[in-house]
Amino acid sequence: MSADVAARRGIPDASVARLPGYLQALTNLAERGISSVSSEELAAAAGVSSAKLRKDLSHLGSYGVRGVGYEVDRLAYEISTALGLTQDWPVAIVGMGNLGRALAAYSGFTTRGFNVIALLDRDEAIVGAPVGDRTVRPMGDLDALVRDDRLAIGVIATPADSAQDVADRLVEAGVRSILNFAPCVLDVPDDVMVRKVDMSTELQILAFHEQRRTGELDLGRTADVGEVAL
Numbered sequence: 001m002s003a004d005v006a007a008r009r010g011i012p013d014a015s016v017a018r019l020p021g022y023l024q025a026l027t028n029l030a031e032r033g034i035s036s037v038s039s040e041e042l043a044a045a046a047g048v049s050s051a052k053l054r055k056d057l058s059h060l061g062s063y064g065v066r067g068v069g070y071e072v073d074r075l076a077y078e079i080s081t082a083l084g085l086t087q088d089w090p091v092a093i094v095g096m097g098n099l100g101r102a103l104a105a106y107s108g109f110t111t112r113g114f115n116v117i118a119l120l121d122r123d124e125a126i127v128g129a130p131v132g133d134r135t136v137r138p139m140g141d142l143d144a145l146v147r148d149d150r151l152a153i154g155v156i157a158t159p160a161d162s163a164q165d166v167a168d169r170l171v172e173a174g175v176r177s178i179l180n181f182a183p184c185v186l187d188v189p190d191d192v193m194v195r196k197v198d199m200s201t202e203l204q205i206l207a208f209h210e211q212r213r214t215g216e217l218d219l220g221r222t223a224d225v226g227e228v229a230l
């Protein structure tokens, strides 16, 4: 899907990964009533260098106007088109535990082009129960969801030891895009795209940098002490 559209246009993966950040920054600008933005301002808002931003946007054929910059609405539309967000993508969340329910309650997907059409679980005690304004459906509904409702993206919010089974069920039903929240690697056919979200990994990376930073501070302190001692 999104990566497909971008890939067909020959946009490198690293640029594709930054497009949602630009779109978010443009949405924030539009909400503040700002209609044009320089590459420097947009780059700062998205947290990248302006050279990188210009290069990324050149892949979309957007070069901005010297002295004026980019038209906010138009660029947002171009990025949305490249990401395949000008249509709504039907999404199903599998696993209605703590995480699945939190995701189901999040209203932000809809405004970003994703329509959560179904919540599924295998637990008979949960199936049929309401979660927000939806009813939890059985896993057996997957085929019908793909066939009748064009389900395109499956979100896995089950424990890791069930995630491969859920991925297999999604793939069998015809889903080709999976967002995996479970802490495990999924084995899927080549034409299936899996994106993984793992807060622990992000926290570990922060811990690494935090440790290095505090290590540097400690070293700095030791050096200071050394200087005093000399």
Ligand SMILES: NC(=O)c1ccc[n+]([C@@H]2O[C@H](COP(=O)([O-])OP(=O)(O)OC[C@H]3O[C@@H](n4cnc5c(N)ncnc54)[C@H](O)[C@@H]3O)[C@@H](O)[C@H]2O)c1
Pocket (backbone or CB within 6 Å): 094, 095, 096, 097, 098, 099, 100, 120, 121, 122, 123, 126, 139, 157, 158, 159, 160, 162, 163, 165, 166, 180, 181, 182, 183, 197, 198, 199, 200
């Ligand atoms: N990515 C992150 O940052 C992040 C953050 C929090 C939790 N998680 C992960 O999310 C997952 C869910 O966590 P949780 O606390 O919501 O778990 P939970 O135990 O509260 O809920 C899991 C749900 O999945 C259902 N389930 C289990 N196997 C299934 C299957 N084969 N088919 C369909 N449904 C099935 C269970 O019935 C249950 O309702 C875990 O893997 C956890 O590690 C990831």
